[in-house]
Amino acid sequence: MKAPAKRPAFLLFFPLAALLAALTVPLSVWAVLSGSGWPPGLLGSGHGHEMVFGFALALIAGYTLGNQPQSVLYPLVGLWLAARLAWMLIPDSWLALLLSPAFALLLAWHVVPRFNAAKKWRNRITGPLILTVCLLPLAWLGLLAAWRYWPDLARGLEFSAGRLLHAGVLCLLLLMMFMGGRIIAPAATVTLERKGIEPRARLQPHMESALIILLGLAILPLLLPGVDSSLAYRWSGLCLLAAAGVLAVRCWRWELWRCIERPDLLAFGIGYAWLAVGSLLCGVAFLGQHAAAPALHLITIGGLGTLSTGVMLRLYFQRASKTPPGTGWVCCITTLVAIAALSRFASGPAAFGQPILLWISAASWALAYIALLAKMLELNHRLR
Incomplete structure (x- = not known):
């Protein structure tokens, strides 16, 4: 059969x-x-x-x-x-x-x-x-x-939809850290070795382990209904500050600036850097009990936007032509996502009080994914 x-x-x-x-x-x-x-x-x-x-x-x-x-x-x-x-x-x-x-x-x-x-x-x-x-x-x-x-019962849970979404964003942060590292490390190693440069760092498993533990500890208190919200956010903030430092060092040690001929790899590095910056500012907001929305959007717009578009472009181009994504596509989409992230961060916690910045962010984000969608639909014909 x-x-x-x-x-x-x-x-x-x-x-x-x-x-x-x-x-x-x-x-x-x-x-x-x-x-x-x-x-x-x-x-x-x-x-x-x-x-x-x-x-x-x-x-x-x-x-x-x-x-x-x-x-x-x-x-x-x-x-x-x-x-x-x-x-x-x-x-x-x-x-x-x-x-x-x-x-x-x-x-x-x-x-x-x-x-x-x-x-x-x-x-x-x-x-x-x-x-x-x-x-x-x-x-x-x-x-x-x-x-x-x-x-x-719900009032006694010390739990809210916002807290659940924050935990969800940190889960995505952990997943992006893990999957992003598994994509960047081997690609950077191969690129540097082809240029005759001995890579200073590869997967960096000890740093990966530290990040898994730190981000896991940041997520856990937010998911436990019995934990006081003030305590949960302060503990999560401390873990995020530590994770931001490890993320930054790990990204720096890959020496991606030496891979200038691979714009797709540089874009992944930019996405990883967004995770570090977002973790840092989110940790500060959590620790100080301030509005975290602007910092969280650096993770969801800057980090998730850059890494997700990079993964989708990479997979489509690999399957369609066995080549990295074109420079023009990578630069255009990565720039639009960066504009979206910075505009949303600049609009602050009361985002709807800054409608121009908010529309710039939304339009840039939408244009990035419309361009990506158009390219994927074009490549779909080659993959059938």
Whole structure:
């Protein structure tokens, strides 16, 4: 009997992730500044929900699922699309609240076992980390159910949707640190050796281990409902400050400035640097109990934006032509993401009080992902 035909998951999930990224941020700004309140699912923390539980999970699906039969891939894609539409249009409905956890749990079912074969504990961290990210929509569902049906219990939890989203961002920070290092280290090593330069540092496993521990300790108190929020954020802030220093040293030791002929590799280095800066400023905000939104956006816009676009471009070009992404595409998209990150940071904690900066950020972000989507759709024809 003939085995069912398989298709790479990234061919579907990466374009959908880029489309969601291009739409979500401008629509969330429009929903508030226009006074229309539409789409309702992107008001308040709604855009954060979609970026963590929609965009990020689509990236994880595209990168980790590999080749899958249509019987696995199409239900996952359909469930993801249904969850996104339901959240944007009817976010308070049970349908919207249930679809995101359903997709996340189904994704975890297919992905997490793929990482169980690793022997070193550092390599085995990927599965539990992806599982944690996939369980966050379920925690969101439980939190909203508690507020709806057991408000007295919910008030005593010392837990909120904002705190859960902050934990989600730090989970993505840990995942980006880990996966980014696994991409940058071998590529930088090969590039330097081809130029006759002996690399000063390769994977740097001790630093990777330290970062896993520090970021894990930063995430844990935010996910424990019984821990006082003030204590949880101060502890998390201390861990983030330490992690920022390790991230910066690790990135510096790769000597990526010597790889000028590889703009895609330089872009990954810029993304890693965004993680370090975002961790530093986020740690300061957490420790001082200040508004953390501007610093968190350096991680989600600068770090996630630069690294996600780099990963998608890299995978598409490798499969289509076995070459690194073109210089023009990398520079254009990386610059647009940087403008988006800096504009959002400059708009401060009361972002809607700076509508021009906010629109610049949203427009730059959207243009970066529209350009990426256009290139992926063009390359899709070569990969069929």
